[in-house]
Amino acid sequence: xxxxxxxxxxxxxxxxxxxxxxxxxxxxxxxxxxxxxxxxxxxxxxxxxxxxxxxxxxxxxxxxxxxxxxxxxxxxxxxxxxxxxxxxxxxxxxxxxxxxxxxxxxxxxxxxxxxxxxxxxxxxxxxxxxxxx
Amino acid sequence: xxxxxxxxxxxxxxxxxxxxxxxxxxxxxxxxxxxxxxxxxxxxxxxxxxxxxxxxxxxxxxxxxxxxxxxxxxxxxxxxxxxxxxxxxxxxxxxxxxxxxxxxxxxxxxxxxxxxxxxxxxxxxxxxxxxxx
DNA sequence: TAAAATTCTGCGAATATTTGCAACAACAAG
DNA sequence: CTTGTTGTTGCAAATATTCGCAGAATTTTA
Ligand SMILES: [Mn+2]
Ligand SMILES: [Mn+2]
Ligand SMILES: [Zn+2]
Ligand SMILES: [Zn+2]
Numbered sequence: 001x002x003x004x005x006x007x008x009x010x011x012x013x014x015x016x017x018x019x020x021x022x023x024x025x026x027x028x029x030x031x032x033x034x035x036x037x038x039x040x041x042x043x044x045x046x047x048x049x050x051x052x053x054x055x056x057x058x059x060x061x062x063x064x065x066x067x068x069x070x071x072x073x074x075x076x077x078x079x080x081x082x083x084x085x086x087x088x089x090x091x092x093x094x095x096x097x098x099x100x101x102x103x104x105x106x107x108x109x110x111x112x113x114x115x116x117x118x119x120x121x122x123x124x125x126x127x128x129x130x131x132x133x
Numbered sequence: 134x135x136x137x138x139x140x141x142x143x144x145x146x147x148x149x150x151x152x153x154x155x156x157x158x159x160x161x162x163x164x165x166x167x168x169x170x171x172x173x174x175x176x177x178x179x180x181x182x183x184x185x186x187x188x189x190x191x192x193x194x195x196x197x198x199x200x201x202x203x204x205x206x207x208x209x210x211x212x213x214x215x216x217x218x219x220x221x222x223x224x225x226x227x228x229x230x231x232x233x234x235x236x237x238x239x240x241x242x243x244x245x246x247x248x249x250x251x252x253x254x255x256x257x258x259x260x261x262x263x264x265x266x
Numbered sequence: 267t268a269a270a271a272t273t274c275t276g277c278g279a280a281t282a283t284t285t286g287c288a289a290c291a292a293c294a295a296g
Numbered sequence: 297c298t299t300g301t302t303g304t305t306g307c308a309a310a311t312a313t314t315c316g317c318a319g320a321a322t323t324t325t326a
Contacts, residue, residue: 002274002321021312036276041313057190061284061312076238085236095228103218104252105209119237135291135304154282169306174283194282194314 004028004035008043012053018064054111058084066111074112080121087114137161137168141176145186151197187244191217199244207245213254220247 011027012019025040044065047053053065059077074087092109099107117125144160145152158173177198180186186198192210207220225242232240250258 004275034276037312038277038314039275042274063312076232076236076240078238079241085238087236091231091235092228095225098224099209099247099249102224103209103220104255105211105218105247105249106255107209107247107249108212109247109249114232114238114240114242116232116238116240116242122237122239137305167306170282171284171307172305175304178284196282 004032004039005043005046007032007035008040009047009052012044012047012065013067015065015067018056018058018066020062020064024065056111056113058113059115068110072110074109074114076118077113077115078118078121079115080117080125083118083120084113085118137165137172138176138179140165140168141173142180142185145177145180145198146200148198148200151189151191151199153195153197157198189244189246191246192248201243205243207242207247209251210246210248211251211254212248213250213258216251216253217246218251220245 007028008024011024015023021037021040021044024044025035025037028035028040044053044055047065048055051068053067055063055065056075057063058075059079060082072089074089074092076085076087078084092112096107096109099105140161141157144157148156154170154173154177157177158168158170161168161173177186177188180198181188184201186200188196188198189208190196191208192212193215205222207222207225209218209220211217225245229240229242232238
């Protein structure tokens with residue numbers, strides 16, 4: 001457990017909710033000026049393999065990390081407005097179960113980002129049928 | 134419909150199964166030497182928005198494209214051995230339905246890559262409990 | 267301790283993809 | 297035909313992430 005790893009873990013744990021690699025890097029580099037981004041990425045990969053953090057692609061180039069001990073959940077991400085809706089883990093547990101039963105496949109569905117269109121954006125789209133120019 | 138777009142569409146349609154942006158580019162550049170990768174990516178994005186192709190991240194930096202008219206399906210991707218198992222669309226339709234009912238969210242689940250560990254790799258792992266050095 | 271083996275790091279380069287911009291092409295109006 | 301408008305391209309630079317490598321730090325062995 002090196003100082004840089006410690007600070008990276010700290011940054012992830014202290015984050016309110018999700019945190020990106022760039023934010024972690026900024027936070028760490030403030031106290032420890034000569035850390036490298038590679039180390040941040042490598043440490044995050046390690047933490048992921050150890051099952052301490054989850055990595056989630058929320059779309060649009062935003063990949064975020066989340067400590068496992070702060071609750072499992074998933075996210076619906078609206079491609080139109082970018083809104084993210086929290087989703088309880090139970091919604092995906094039946095899928096996970098059926099993949100295990102039917103395919104003996106252990107799906108890694110800890111913290112998923114599901115792309116789509118939210119209610120608001122769907123309503124707005126139908127209210128504006130004449131999209132035109 | 135420009136010549137470069139035509140050739141990109143052709144490359145995707147002619148592909149046996151999945152095809153990556155780099156492969157499309159190689160194929161197109163052979164006949165039309167001064168196309169640019171940007172055009173390939175831009176065209177693929179366009180085709181995706183038009184609902185003609187699906188884009189899927191199969192993990193490990195492999196993003197592949199697939200024409201919609203060649204059947205909908207999903208993939209289980211083993212993180213250990215890289216094997217991909219085909220999955221019928223029906224397996225995810227119940228999830229899609231419940232997201233629509235409970236959250237009024239239209240999930241974009243046309244061609245998903247689900248990460249995890251396959252049967253073989255799981256058995257091998259348990260047969261080798263003494264992983265050691 | 268000293269030497270050897272291992273692990274971790276910073277750095278710079280590679281990778282895949284996206285973006286801004288200016289030239290270019292198609293096309294409509296005058 | 298001349299002009300203006302719009303959409304498409306190539307190029308070069310930005311972005312996020314990964315990788316090889318050689319040196320530093322650590323741990324193991326003798
Ligand atoms: Mn989350
Ligand atoms: Mn497929
Ligand atoms: Zn929305
Ligand atoms: Zn496997």
